[in-house]
Amino acid sequence: MDKLLRVNMTDLKVTDEPFPEEWTFLGGRGLTAKILLKEVDPTCDPLGPGNKVVIAPGVLSGSMAPTSGRMSVGAKSPLTGGIKEANSGGQAGQKLMRLGYRAIIVEGKAKDPEKRYLLVVNKQGYELKECPELKMLRTYAASEKLAETFSQRAAFILCGPAGELGLSGASVAFTDEGHRHPARHAARGGLGAAMGAKGLKAIAVDDEGTQARMPKDMKAFKELIARISKEYKAGPQLFQYGTSTTVPLANMMSTFPTRNRRMMQFDKADQLDGMKLVQNFATRGGGMHHCMTGCIVSCSNIIHDEAGQYVTSALEFETLALCGSNCEIGDLDKVAKIDRLCDDLGLDTIETGGAIGLAMDCGALPFGDADAAIALLDKLDKGDPLAETIGRGVVAVGKRFNAERVPAIRGQGIPAWEPRTLNATGITYATSAMGADHTAGLIVVPPNDAALASQNAQLINALCDSSGFCQFQQPTIEDIRTLYNLMYGGALTFEDAAELGWQCMVDEWEFNKRAGFGPEDNDLPAWMRTEAIPSNGAVFAVSKEEIMRVFERMPISDELRTMRAVG
Numbered sequence: 001m002d003k004l005l006r007v008n009m010t011d012l013k014v015t016d017e018p019f020p021e022e023w024t025f026l027g028g029r030g031l032t033a034k035i036l037l038k039e040v041d042p043t044c045d046p047l048g049p050g051n052k053v054v055i056a057p058g059v060l061s062g063s064m065a066p067t068s069g070r071m072s073v074g075a076k077s078p079l080t081g082g083i084k085e086a087n088s089g090g091q092a093g094q095k096l097m098r099l100g101y102r103a104i105i106v107e108g109k110a111k112d113p114e115k116r117y118l119l120v121v122n123k124q125g126y127e128l129k130e131c132p133e134l135k136m137l138r139t140y141a142a143s144e145k146l147a148e149t150f151s152q153r154a155a156f157i158l159c160g161p162a163g164e165l166g167l168s169g170a171s172v173a174f175t176d177e178g179h180r181h182p183a184r185h186a187a188r189g190g191l192g193a194a195m196g197a198k199g200l201k202a203i204a205v206d207d208e209g210t211q212a213r214m215p216k217d218m219k220a221f222k223e224l225i226a227r228i229s230k231e232y233k234a235g236p237q238l239f240q241y242g243t244s245t246t247v248p249l250a251n252m253m254s255t256f257p258t259r260n261r262r263m264m265q266f267d268k269a270d271q272l273d274g275m276k277l278v279q280n281f282a283t284r285g286g287g288m289h290h291c292m293t294g295c296i297v298s299c300s301n302i303i304h305d306e307a308g309q310y311v312t313s314a315l316e317f318e319t320l321a322l323c324g325s326n327c328e329i330g331d332l333d334k335v336a337k338i339d340r341l342c343d344d345l346g347l348d349t350i351e352t353g354g355a356i357g358l359a360m361d362c363g364a365l366p367f368g369d370a371d372a373a374i375a376l377l378d379k380l381d382k383g384d385p386l387a388e389t390i391g392r393g394v395v396a397v398g399k400r401f402n403a404e405r406v407p408a409i410r411g412q413g414i415p416a417w418e419p420r421t422l423n424a425t426g427i428t429y430a431t432s433a434m435g436a437d438h439t440a441g442l443i444v445v446p447p448n449d450a451a452l453a454s455q456n457a458q459l460i461n462a463l464c465d466s467s468g469f470c471q472f473q474q475p476t477i478e479d480i481r482t483l484y485n486l487m488y489g490g491a492l493t494f495e496d497a498a499e500l501g502w503q504c505m506v507d508e509w510e511f512n513k514r515a516g517f518g519p520e521d522n523d524l525p526a527w528m529r530t531e532a533i534p535s536n537g538a539v540f541a542v543s544k545e546e547i548m549r550v551f552e553r554m555p556i557s558d559e560l561r562t563m564r565a566v567g
């Protein structure tokens, strides 16, 4: 029988309880939303004992379904003050599900703020123990130290110094397949700070002695995943060389933030083209790999420097945009170093790049000065006040410098995908409980009905983020609901599965309403309605009435029946 694992950091007690049967089709993001709405006072201090950090694999994680081991982390966000879910690849999701745990709920707060704890979960059970040797270690050093103790099968979940310092741009790191680098992150919304505030430094998940979760209907399940894999391989495989190869397209479309979004095209965009990273594999080493077992997309690039030494992995489009062009840094190797530093400190690269770009705009350091940015970040865990402000994110930098033009929505820095150029994506940013988060529902091709397109994209992505599938696998609702039925012996219809995605959004909106958010918060910063992008003249031009349509469930459209999750 599946279980929930409850970790009380105040009493230092760990218990398990049966996973409610009525929640069988809840996992990942949908499960984090359900638990947070049920158990957390939305007005609580995000860094206080009343907040809870819920770590939940998807419904299909641990099974043979391809690319389905994603893991969600949810809590009240220290960055936005609302509910937040961020999900990550890496190995822990598959392993936790193979051990039969549908979620870990971390509650309370260590009484002694100087102490750090490690949770160990394996086939023998679970244990919470002190880990003074990991205190304030950067994530790579902490993972290496953990690797000395645990078997090669163990995966680690951990926060870096940014999380331990309570910085609201902090991420939760997950070790990846094979190398066990802490290079995969549930990055957005400061969830690393929520984890760090509890005194929980790391979780080790070892699935030694377990096997893949078996579907109720093995034959049909195997046939379906074979078809899904075949169709994927026969398709365009958009992410086979990673998201970083999107740079030329984004630049052409005027959605490549430059100089703190004063421009949306970068004159050195060709120097940040991810295909250069791919070409470098031949001389430097590295290559494409999958961050978790069972992924058939393999979008993760492993980046080496000129000397052939490993630097970082998964240098993504968003990182190249926010830490590169947005700061007018047109040098792949320098952006790779910033990415590594962010991963090592446990920081969200989108929030951090947005914060550095704004600090540059305010004159704190020169645009284009990569070395100054690297040196500043490197001081984050050494008590430097400006570095700490950067680690608190875009809004914190705006407050420090009294900036008028702050690129954030509901407290969260705006991703590369630009809402003035892509108005329908702007509707997602304005209405999603997640704030400015492209993974909530990205729309790149201008639709006929922008509000409907945003609602559909948000619904399918909420379901995808609950299933364990990676958005880059781009599953349909039909695929997800059929696999659910074959896995658990259910009888979900298409409408039932769509309702699971919608209910996740409703739970999140309800949490935010109880936290104090109102209709006035469902908009973009005023300057985005008046300041035109120089290269295409675009502004955000969606009426408030149109934005509000997203909150009313629209009838299931033909488009939703065939559309794919959007990564």
Ligand code: SF4
Pocket: 067, 089, 090, 289, 290, 291, 292, 295, 296, 297, 298, 299, 300, 470, 471, 472, 473
């Ligand atoms: S597609 Fe990329 S991000 Fe998704 S699981 Fe595979 S390697 Fe990880």
